[in-house]
Amino acid sequence: MAVGVRTQDLRKVYNSSPPAGAAGGFIARADAKGGKQPKTQIPALDGLSLEILPGEIFGLLGPNGAGKSTTVGVLTTRVRPTSGQAWIGDHDVWKEQAQVKRLIGVVPQRPNLDFSLTAREILIFHAAYFGIGSKQRNDRADALLEKFKLTERAHQMVRGFSGGMMQRLSIARAMMHDPQVLFLDEPSAGLDPQTRILLWEIIREYHQAGKTVLLTTHNMEEADALCQRLAIVDHGHVIAQGTPVDLKASIPGGYLLRLRFGNQTADLLQRLQALAGVREVRAADSTGADVYADRGGSLIPEIATLAANAGAELSDVHISEPSLENLFLHHTGRSLRD
Amino acid sequence: MNWKTFGAMLARDAHVARRNAIQLFLQTFLQPLLFVFIFGRVMVGSGYMPAAYKSLLLPGIIAISMTFTGIWAVAMPLIAEFQWTREIEDRLLAPISVGWIAIEKIIAGMLQALVAGLAVIPLAWLVLRPGVEISIRSPLTFALIIVLVAGFSACGGLALGCSINQQHIGLMFSMVMTPMIFFGCTYYPWSALKTFPILQKLVLINPLVYASEGLRATLVPQSPHLAVTAVLIALVFFDVLLLVVGLHQFEKKSVS
Ligand SMILES: Nc1ncnc2c1ncn2[C@@H]1O[C@H](COP(=O)(O)OP(=O)(O)OP(=O)(O)O)[C@@H](O)[C@H]1O
Ligand SMILES: [Mg+2]
Numbered sequence: 001m002a003v004g005v006r007t008q009d010l011r012k013v014y015n016s017s018p019p020a021g022a023a024g025g026f027i028a029r030a031d032a033k034g035g036k037q038p039k040t041q042i043p044a045l046d047g048l049s050l051e052i053l054p055g056e057i058f059g060l061l062g063p064n065g066a067g068k069s070t071t072v073g074v075l076t077t078r079v080r081p082t083s084g085q086a087w088i089g090d091h092d093v094w095k096e097q098a099q100v101k102r103l104i105g106v107v108p109q110r111p112n113l114d115f116s117l118t119a120r121e122i123l124i125f126h127a128a129y130f131g132i133g134s135k136q137r138n139d140r141a142d143a144l145l146e147k148f149k150l151t152e153r154a155h156q157m158v159r160g161f162s163g164g165m166m167q168r169l170s171i172a173r174a175m176m177h178d179p180q181v182l183f184l185d186e187p188s189a190g191l192d193p194q195t196r197i198l199l200w201e202i203i204r205e206y207h208q209a210g211k212t213v214l215l216t217t218h219n220m221e222e223a224d225a226l227c228q229r230l231a232i233v234d235h236g237h238v239i240a241q242g243t244p245v246d247l248k249a250s251i252p253g254g255y256l257l258r259l260r261f262g263n264q265t266a267d268l269l270q271r272l273q274a275l276a277g278v279r280e281v282r283a284a285d286s287t288g289a290d291v292y293a294d295r296g297g298s299l300i301p302e303i304a305t306l307a308a309n310a311g312a313e314l315s316d317v318h319i320s321e322p323s324l325e326n327l328f329l330h331h332t333g334r335s336l337r338d
Numbered sequence: 339m340n341w342k343t344f345g346a347m348l349a350r351d352a353h354v355a356r357r358n359a360i361q362l363f364l365q366t367f368l369q370p371l372l373f374v375f376i377f378g379r380v381m382v383g384s385g386y387m388p389a390a391y392k393s394l395l396l397p398g399i400i401a402i403s404m405t406f407t408g409i410w411a412v413a414m415p416l417i418a419e420f421q422w423t424r425e426i427e428d429r430l431l432a433p434i435s436v437g438w439i440a441i442e443k444i445i446a447g448m449l450q451a452l453v454a455g456l457a458v459i460p461l462a463w464l465v466l467r468p469g470v471e472i473s474i475r476s477p478l479t480f481a482l483i484i485v486l487v488a489g490f491s492a493c494g495g496l497a498l499g500c501s502i503n504q505q506h507i508g509l510m511f512s513m514v515m516t517p518m519i520f521f522g523c524t525y526y527p528w529s530a531l532k533t534f535p536i537l538q539k540l541v542l543i544n545p546l547v548y549a550s551e552g553l554r555a556t557l558v559p560q561s562p563h564l565a566v567t568a569v570l571i572a573l574v575f576f577d578v579l580l581l582v583v584g585l586h587q588f589e590k591k592s593v594s
Pocket of ligand 2: 068069070109185
């Protein structure tokens with residue numbers, strides 16, 4: 001019964017800059033004549049292929065602008081790909097939109113709640129759009145409001161809600177019609193730690209009911225805690241894919257020691273490589289080195305001695321344990337937070 | 339076609355309209371009624387305007403009320419929903435094809451325009467009385483004309499709402515709405531423009547002209563007006579044109 005998700009070689013080039021400039025029409029055109037803006041082309045997806053199995057929690061992990069939201073947009077009929085294909089179950093997203101929309105629930109990155117309605121009305125009307133009967137949608141709305149701790153606010157207009165409350169209501173709304181596939185674009189952004197834990201529980205519970213979940217995040221901890229499999233996305237394509245454990249195991253050694261020296265020589269790098277437990281050494285600009293190794297702190301005295309002997313004093317050390325953060329760094333040479 | 343979804347969307351719009359009823363009422367009727375009072379009562383009463391002006395004015399006021407209610411009811415929410423609150427996205431994700439969502443907006447706008455038109459008639463009549471002679475000789479033609487007027491206003495609202503940025507709303511008023519009203523044969527019959535032959539031809543691109551003249555022809559046939567057949571043809575033309583443009587703009591705007 002569970003439904004999988006697949007994309008094949010998706011490409012997307014946006015033809016306009018992101019803000020309201022996307023609007024066509026005569027006024028915008030009149031502007032363009034006067035201003036003569038050059039047509040900007042923004043590549044967002046560059047051959048992205050994914051396969052998400054029925055009934056798994058899958059994470060898309062990547063830095064800002066990697067193309068995560070664009071991928072979600074293509075899979076949810078909101079962004080038309082320049083080329084490539086996308087399927088939800090057996091349905092081609094761009095050929096059978098109405099059927100696809102029945103199967104999916106979407107929590108967008110930017111909230112889009114109906115400001116003319118109260119919280120409860122938002123849930124009720126959403127369910128009505130999906131043809132759910134009156135009794136059922138009332139019961140379900142009450143249950144979800146309770147679950148997301150919004151019961152007290154149920155009859156207030158959402159205009160006055162805090163960001164986190166809107167986020168919770170968005171997620172509740174996406175669950176209203178009990179979709180087979182739930183898309184969550186940075187679901188925990190703006191949530192306090194306690195609510196984040198609550199959300200993780202709710203997502204796990206939803207998944208246990210046999211549903212497929214696709215979430216995007218740049219939070220390593222979240223990806224680690226929640227996802228059965230992950231794809232790491234950068235510059236619009238997948239650079240690594242697998243379970244969090246496998247992905248972490250793919251980093252040589254697991255530990256990462258980021259070192260800084262007064263000055264660094266090729267000779268020094270070679271000697272570092274020779275130390276017991278060191279798997280890989282990479283130069284990081286002119287004064288640093290990234291060392292992937294089987295052990296962490298216990299290497300430091302040896303490195304310090306070695307550096308002192310080579311006349312390159314060790315000036316800074318940062319040790320990190322096996323993590324997805326290191327994985328990202330390993331694949332892209334950049335930190336996810338850069 | 340998914341009627342449940344379509345119905346639920348209409349129900350949502352009706353619910354919001356009910357909630358904003360007072361605001362909508364003032365927005366729709368205050369200006370036309372003030373206008374009717376000043377021109378129909380004050381100016382006529384004091385002898386600056388002939389008494390027959392009352393009958394000439396009424397159809398124009400109905401046309402303005404309907405057209406602007408229709409445009410407003412569709413365009414303003416759309417501009418906000420696409421750019422500011424993005425709330426249209428929830429409906430774009432409902433299991434129905436995107437074109438039907440636009441059609442729903444048009445139907446909701448038409449209903450509001452019809453309510454506005456039918457409500458402004460007795461209201462204006464109350465203000466103008468005595469001296470207005472309304473005679474609906476062919477109710478069917480009248481019905482057809484108000485439906486077509488509601489149609490082009492709502493479709494026009496769709497086309498405008500999907501083509502304009504939020505920061506251009508003021509411009510929309512000064513560049514589209516104002517000329518439309520003043521060159522819409524609302525406060526004077528089309529034949530009054532005969533001393534400005536070029537202008538008289540030019541205003542024919544303004545659908546409001548056919549709304550005013552059509553209502554004049556069916557409500558106060560004793561006043562000068564364009565032929566009903568010409569009005570009907572022109573209104574159908576504008577309905578179809580604006581529908582096609584509106585749907586195209588909506589579909590373009592709804593996916594990136
Ligand atoms: N509607 C749009 N019009 C034009 N360009 C866009 C649009 N949406 C996204 N882009 C561009 O596409 C690229 C990918 O954006 P996307 O939103 O998919 O990234 P993301 O991985 O979701 O990033 P973030 O973590 O910041 O949410 C960016 O360069 C962005 O500027
Ligand atoms: Mg994003």
